[in-house]
Amino acid sequence: xxxxxxxxxxxxxxxxxxxxxxxxxxxxxxxxxxxxxxxxxxxxxxxxxxxxxxxxxxxxxxxxxxxxxxxxxxxxxxxxxxxxxxxxxxxxxxxxxxxxxxxxxxxxxxxxxxxxxxxxxxxxxxxxxxxxxxxxxxxxxxxxxxxxxxxxxxxxxxxxxxxxxxxxxxxxxxxxxxxxxxxxxxxxxxxxxxxxxxxxxxxxxxxxxxxxxxxxxxxxxxxxxxxxxxxxxxxxxxxxxxxxxxxxxxxxxxxxxxxxxxxxxxxxxxxxxxxxxxxxxxxxxxxxxxxxxxxxxxxxxxxxxxxxxxxxxxxxxxxxxxxxxxxxxxxxxxxxxxxxxxxxxxxxxxxxxxxxxxxxxxxxxxxxxxxxxxxxxxxxxxxxxxxxxxxxxxxxxxxxxxxxxxxxxxxxxxxxxxxxxxxxxxxxxxxxxxxxxxxxxxxxxxxxxxxxxxxxxxxxxxxxxxxxxxxxxxxxxxxxxxx
Amino acid sequence: xxxxxxxxxxxxxxxxxxxxxxxxxxxxxxxxxxxxxxxxxxxxxxxxxxxxxxxxxxxxxxxxxxxxxxxxxxxxxxxxxxxxxxxxxxxxxxxxxxxxxxxxxxxxxxxxxxxxxxxxxxxxxxxxxxxxxxxxxxxxxxxxxxxxxxxxxxxxxxxxxxxxxxxxxxxxxxxxxxxxxxxxxxxxxxxxxxxxxxxxxxxxxxxxxxxxxxxxxxxxxxxxxxxxxxxxxxxxxxxxxxxxxxxxxxxxxxxxxxxxxxxxxxxxxxxxxxxxxxxxxxxxxxxxxxxxxxxxxxxxxxxxxxxxxxxxxxxxxxxxxxxxxxxxxxxxxxxxxxxxxxxxxxxxxxxxxxxxxxxxxxxxxxxxxxxxxxxxxxxxxxxxxxxxxxxxxxxxxxxxxxxxxxxxxxxxxxxxxxxxxxxxxxxxxxxxxxxxxxxxxxxxxxxxxxxxxxxxxxxxxxxxxxxxxxxxxxxxxxxxxxx
Numbered sequence: 018x019x020x021x022x023x024x025x026x027x028x029x030x031x032x033x034x035x036x037x038x039x040x041x042x043x044x045x046x047x048x049x050x051x052x053x054x055x056x057x058x059x060x061x062x063x064x065x066x067x068x069x070x071x072x073x074x075x076x077x078x079x080x081x082x083x084x085x086x087x088x089x090x091x092x093x094x095x096x097x098x099x100x101x102x103x104x105x106x107x108x109x110x111x112x113x114x115x116x117x118x119x120x121x122x123x124x125x126x127x128x129x130x131x132x133x134x135x136x137x138x139x140x141x142x143x144x145x146x147x148x149x150x151x152x153x154x155x156x157x158x159x160x161x162x163x164x165x166x167x168x169x170x171x172x173x174x175x176x177x178x179x180x181x182x183x184x185x186x187x188x189x190x191x192x193x194x195x196x197x198x199x200x201x202x203x204x205x206x207x208x209x210x211x212x213x214x215x216x217x218x219x220x221x222x223x224x225x226x227x228x229x230x231x232x233x234x235x236x237x238x239x240x241x242x243x244x245x246x247x248x249x250x251x252x253x254x255x256x257x258x259x260x261x262x263x264x265x266x267x268x269x270x271x272x273x274x275x276x277x278x279x280x281x282x283x284x285x286x287x288x289x290x291x292x293x294x295x296x297x298x299x300x301x302x303x304x305x306x307x308x309x310x311x312x313x314x315x316x317x318x319x320x321x322x323x324x325x326x327x328x329x330x331x332x333x334x335x336x337x338x339x340x341x342x343x344x345x346x347x348x349x350x351x352x353x354x355x356x357x358x359x360x361x362x363x364x365x366x367x368x369x370x371x372x373x374x375x376x377x378x379x380x381x382x383x384x385x386x387x388x389x390x391x392x393x394x395x396x397x398x399x400x401x402x403x404x405x406x407x408x409x410x411x412x413x414x415x416x417x418x419x420x421x422x423x424x425x426x427x428x429x430x431x432x433x434x435x436x437x438x439x440x441x442x443x444x445x446x447x448x449x450x451x452x453x454x455x456x457x458x459x460x461x462x463x464x465x466x467x468x469x470x471x472x473x474x475x476x477x478x479x480x481x482x483x484x485x486x487x488x489x490x491x492x493x494x495x496x497x498x499x500x
Numbered sequence: 501x502x503x504x505x506x507x508x509x510x511x512x513x514x515x516x517x518x519x520x521x522x523x524x525x526x527x528x529x530x531x532x533x534x535x536x537x538x539x540x541x542x543x544x545x546x547x548x549x550x551x552x553x554x555x556x557x558x559x560x561x562x563x564x565x566x567x568x569x570x571x572x573x574x575x576x577x578x579x580x581x582x583x584x585x586x587x588x589x590x591x592x593x594x595x596x597x598x599x600x601x602x603x604x605x606x607x608x609x610x611x612x613x614x615x616x617x618x619x620x621x622x623x624x625x626x627x628x629x630x631x632x633x634x635x636x637x638x639x640x641x642x643x644x645x646x647x648x649x650x651x652x653x654x655x656x657x658x659x660x661x662x663x664x665x666x667x668x669x670x671x672x673x674x675x676x677x678x679x680x681x682x683x684x685x686x687x688x689x690x691x692x693x694x695x696x697x698x699x700x701x702x703x704x705x706x707x708x709x710x711x712x713x714x715x716x717x718x719x720x721x722x723x724x725x726x727x728x729x730x731x732x733x734x735x736x737x738x739x740x741x742x743x744x745x746x747x748x749x750x751x752x753x754x755x756x757x758x759x760x761x762x763x764x765x766x767x768x769x770x771x772x773x774x775x776x777x778x779x780x781x782x783x784x785x786x787x788x789x790x791x792x793x794x795x796x797x798x799x800x801x802x803x804x805x806x807x808x809x810x811x812x813x814x815x816x817x818x819x820x821x822x823x824x825x826x827x828x829x830x831x832x833x834x835x836x837x838x839x840x841x842x843x844x845x846x847x848x849x850x851x852x853x854x855x856x857x858x859x860x861x862x863x864x865x866x867x868x869x870x871x872x873x874x875x876x877x878x879x880x881x882x883x884x885x886x887x888x889x890x891x892x893x894x895x896x897x898x899x900x901x902x903x904x905x906x907x908x909x910x911x912x913x914x915x916x917x918x919x920x921x922x923x924x925x926x927x928x929x930x931x932x933x934x935x936x937x938x939x940x941x942x943x944x945x946x947x948x949x950x951x952x953x954x955x956x957x958x959x960x961x962x963x964x965x966x967x968x969x970x971x972x973x974x975x976x977x978x979x980x981x982x983x
Binding site for chain 1: 887888893899904907913918920931936971972975976
């Protein structure tokens with residue numbers, strides 16, 4: 018059943034190309050809603066084995082080379098399929114105002130979404146890599162055609178970084194394939210690779226994936242890419258694409274090469290900690306609201322990498338939870354800054370925004386941004402808190418020093434979030450307080466629906482994290498490198 | 501053996517020769533010969549392909565001068581098909597006067613291709629090369645008014661005849677050492693002898709001739725001018741069918757004829773033989789082709805330098821050797837040929853409409869002809885090796901075969917992966933002009949090209965997508981046809 022997320026999304030993409038432009042929005046909405054509904058249905062079905070990577074479909078594809086069309090599901094992939102559905106639906110809702118070249122826009126958008134579903138469900142390494150690379154080019158067009166600030170530069174930078182990571186991944190996959198002759202992830206997870214191979218193939222693969230997850234120092238594509246992208250583009254980047262890298266690092270690199278992981282995990286933990294603190298510090302100095310959020314994405318993804326590097330059940334489960342959580346929160350932050358604010362004010366400069374008295378003119382945007390900021394800072398009750406505290410508990414057992422540094426970093430996160438919040442919405446100039454505020458188009462219904470969906474998701478998981486953790490943890494416990 | 505039987509076995513070649521004479525005659529008598537000549541040419545090629553299908557499974561005539569085997573028949577059909585799709589390109593090219601003569605030359609070139617593919621004897625191979633070469637020189641210089649066309653023809657001729665001299669010299673040395681020109685006997689004789697310096701000279705000289713034919717660096721210098729200056733159908737034919745046939749023959753020569761002197765191209769354990777020589781050619785071609793292509797502003801020149809790089813990738817399969825390696829090379833070169841014919845067809849449309857084929861001429865093609873833009877993006881992305889297009893599977897096949905054959909070839913695979921990372925940039929630049937860039941002067945919508953041209957492009961693009969999604973259909977056929 019869950020395999021239909023992939024088919025529906027790609028079918029939607031094709032249908033958009035075939036039908037006239039006026040239908041594009043609706044088809045995209047229907048396709049993403051259907052995908053989301055399918056993932057929800059699986060999520061709440063009691064009889065699904067989420068502890069093991071269970072095969073859903075397996076059809077021979079290129080028998081001569083041992084390639085199969087092989088999809089599988091466990092709790093980790095289900096959580097990520099779900100966040101893909103949420104981010105996709107809200108991204109379409111926040112793109113309701115796209116009119117120019119709308120067919121192309123939603124075609125590329127659905128390709129990204131479908132590719133992401135494919136990555137999260139693939140159990141064949143070749144199929145996995147196919148979907149993984151499939152996501153790269155649509156992102157380029159989404160940003161380069163429909164983006165804003167410095168869009169061509171941002172798009173090309175993002176694409177080249179992704180493709181560079183892709184080349185490393187390609188090399189790692191070839192090494193796996195040459196050593197075993199198999200591409201089946203479940204089989205490979207049983208295979209004993211030689212330590213010599215693991216010692217170089219693990220960092221190559223993991224680093225290749227981590228480029229997409231925004232690991233320091235290969236994160237620089239993320240802020241520029243996020244800023245250049247149209248709203249839906251940055252929502253998908255933050256909500257889905259960065260998760261691809263982290264998920265793949267866990268599913269492929271760590272699970273296939275446990276010994277390689279043992280050799281390298283502390284180095285990656287160091288990079289993760291630097292990323293968390295460094296990106297938060299940089300975000301503190303940004304003037305462009307989207308740059309602030311872009312760097313906060315890098316900082317939050319640092320938590321994911323730190324969680325993965327802990328190599329214990331708490332840390333890794335927390336990392337998966339953080340992928341979900343940041344997918345929702347990141348999408349929400351970009352939705353507010355990109356569509357609710359930028360489309361109406363045509364500026365994202367914090368100084369300019371502070372003069373606009375947005376709290377009065379766009380109260381709903383202010384409300385949404387407050388919720389999103391609270392979730393992003395890790396206030397209890399939101400998903401960010403549940404995820405980050407789980408990661409830190411896991412990390413405390415392995416790297417107590419890192420937890421102290423990250424704790425300091427979290428203060429920086431709170432600082433830049435509050436600064437952005439204050440400058441954008443609550444920095445009322447006394448001279449302007451009584452002046453008539455400029456008229457702005459009110460927040461539209463699709464925007465409210467999209468924001469509502471995202472806020473509901475972060476609250477639901479924040480108040481009741483067991484909802485996800487109960488599905489993630491059993492799957493994490495069966496991963497090989499934890500035994 | 502009776503002549504009738506011989507004629508049956510050589511029926512595809514015989515049919516094409518007769519059609520060539522017929523087309524020549526029609527071209528001389530009719531006042532507007534283009535439509536009828538094109539039709540007769542296309543029909544003749546189709547009939548010849550049908551005749552090739554009827555050939556018996558296995559036959560060897562005159563000590564290997566004409567060999568009928570599943571492999572040879574398959575590639576005769578592929579070469580005929582590539583010549584077939586070149587015909588609509590020639591028909592829509594307005595600058596070609598005397599189209600009867602041009603098409604006759606195309607047909608004679610096709611005979612050369614079939615002789616090349618269908619022979620396993622050095623003298624016959626040389627005759628095939630010369631027949632093909634002479635037709636191509638004339639076709640390259642066919643646009644008598646255009647000075648670039650003349651330059652293309654002259655350069656191609658000078659380099660080509662020099663390369664032929666090298667090949668002939670090499671062949672004569674090999675003949676002197678072994679006393680035979682049949683590939684299989686050469687292989688047996690060489691297996692019984694030691695590696696001698698004179699033989700090394702013979703092998704290297706033969707390889708140089710082919711390196712010219714496939715435009716491997718440093719023997720590529722003719723390619724940019726020929727690709728840019730020659731009429732579009734000629735350029736398409738040079739880059740597709742001629743390259744496929746050359747790789748088939750090169751593969752047979754090195755793997756069957758020089759098989760015992762394979763040597764080894766492994767990084768720390770190089771052993772003298774032809775494979776390290778090809779490995780150096782391949783690495784040099786990949787690096788030079790990709791880096792020089794970065795600086796090009798003319799699409800045809802860009803395609804020429806990328807062709808150099810692609811020759812490098814394709815050689816990797818031969819270096820890996822064996823049945824799998826040869827099969828990977830043949831798959832890749834076939835896919836590459838299909839892609840390039842398509843790319844040249846789109847370039848032809850753009851050139852007719854805008855009068856040039858610089859990158860700037862492609863600006864906003866997406867707005868003026870969404871169909872051509874979509875097909876161009878399929879061709880470019882397949883060349884860049886992105887899924888789900890055939891070029892992606894081709895690269896995976898090549899590189900995985902190389903690593904599985906010899907772990908020591910890792911260095912070459914890394915060079916190739918790095919090269920394809922670099923190449924993404926310039927392919928994306930082409931697409932950036934197509935989709936993002938606005939053209940300097942307002943240009944009207946493209947007048948829809950003739951529907952045959954459109955259908956050809958659509959079929960080529962469809963083939964790339966089809967072989968990308970179901971590579972088994974072609975790969976298994978090639979693999980099974982290899983002994």
